[in-house]
Amino acid sequence: MKKYNIYFILAVIFLFTGCKKYLEQVPDQRTKLNTPEKVSELLVTAYPRANLFLWSESMSDNVIDNSIAGAVNNINIGGYFWKDPEDISQDSPNYYWGACYTAIAAANQALDACNKATNPESYKAQKGEALVARAYAHFMLVTYYSKAYDPATAAVDPGIPYVTEPETVVLKNYERKTVAYVYEQIEKDLTEGLPLIVDNYAAPAYHFTKKAAHAFASRFYLNKREYDKVISEANETFPSNEFASNVRPWFAYANLDVSETRINYTAGTNPGNLLLGETVSRIANNYYNTRYSMPQVKLNNLTAPVGVxxxxxxxxxxxxTFYFVNKFYAHFVRTTINATTGTYYAMVPLLTTEEVLMNRAEANVMKGNYTAALADLNTLISVRVNGYVPATHDLTDAKIKNFYIATISDPQQAYLKAVLDFKAAEFVHEGMRWLDIKRLNIPVTHIDLDGTVRVLPANDPRRLCQLPPEVSLSGVELNPR
Known part of the structure; x- marks a missing residue:
């Protein structure tokens, strides 16, 4: 009996030792963020996997009621009529809201790991990327879903929830606070994170490199109307002023076919693409053939800014009937290898060399530095005109004033209009025109085929995208209508 008791005791000890080891294992085999490399892998998801290009273009003055033969697309229709979004699928404001907060959640989880690490110095690069990525996603949210930053009203205008901690409950209450508060938090994350970034990415175009971070900073300060900082950040992006050699090289596409042009335009090797987004999107399928789009005359006028x-x-x-500049390529990923269903992706430019150049041009205009602004505009002309001859094609003070003389008498406003028209040409189909309309409170007019005139006045509440209705479950108020 003593012998059997010993065997029984040994078996129990072995059983409980095995159970203890088993229970110590994470049940779902999740990865612990205990190395800088693992945090870097998580940060791949800290960028919004969605875009609002089609919605933004449809809201802007880039499109008209082109033809009843155009493709029926709910995103295009909702944007054109400035409706509150009902669609929750890809390319919709509701989908973009969720994608931004998903990216923010990943950034917060990464920051939590960086801050809790026993060797935080080893995580500095990851912390820098996470902070700037968090700032970017919040910036895009406040840009679309709140009023544009205005120093006179930012302290009372409702912002969006600025989330800085990982979520640990199913439903958590959040406050919108104010646009001023959101901008303060964005600037805090941006200024803390940017110096920590280390450019050692395998695919740098999909990450916040120092260059991309400075480009984002130039956009942020332009919206904040701090023009000296815009110029400083633009200069930091290209310290040797090498803008002309780092634009998206349209001349190189002259002999490429449709697919090759699209692939090259949104490639990570394209020097103009400072930050690319891998987005779940049908933009490549829809941007050129929807009802509310561009006829030939509209596109030709748009892409000849100030007569250039x-x-x-x-x-x-x-x-x-439907005219377009060839830009986006549709990547179709099948559900399984033999499936006929799947998901469309589009690689889209989020920050570019050309935007930084135009940000600096606008900042110079607002500071009254017209000679510097002309130099920036002529830099873009030099890489967008076939057979470029400076004496023939360059803008001058007289050309700008004469072009707008019928409608604009203020020289500063004439120069500002020139910059905005150059941006409208450069970023056609990319949603940038709407960001300028929103930022500067520019009225928009849409004219239907039957002659109906639709106007979106300055300060109209429909300029703010409506928040998804389900956010009210977390105590977040919707935008007034």
């Missing part, structure tokens, strides 16, 4: 024809652009048409 951007002849390097490759323009295409569908049935001689």
């Amino acid at each position: 024809n951007f002849s390097a652009f490759k323009k295409y048409s569908t049935s001689s």
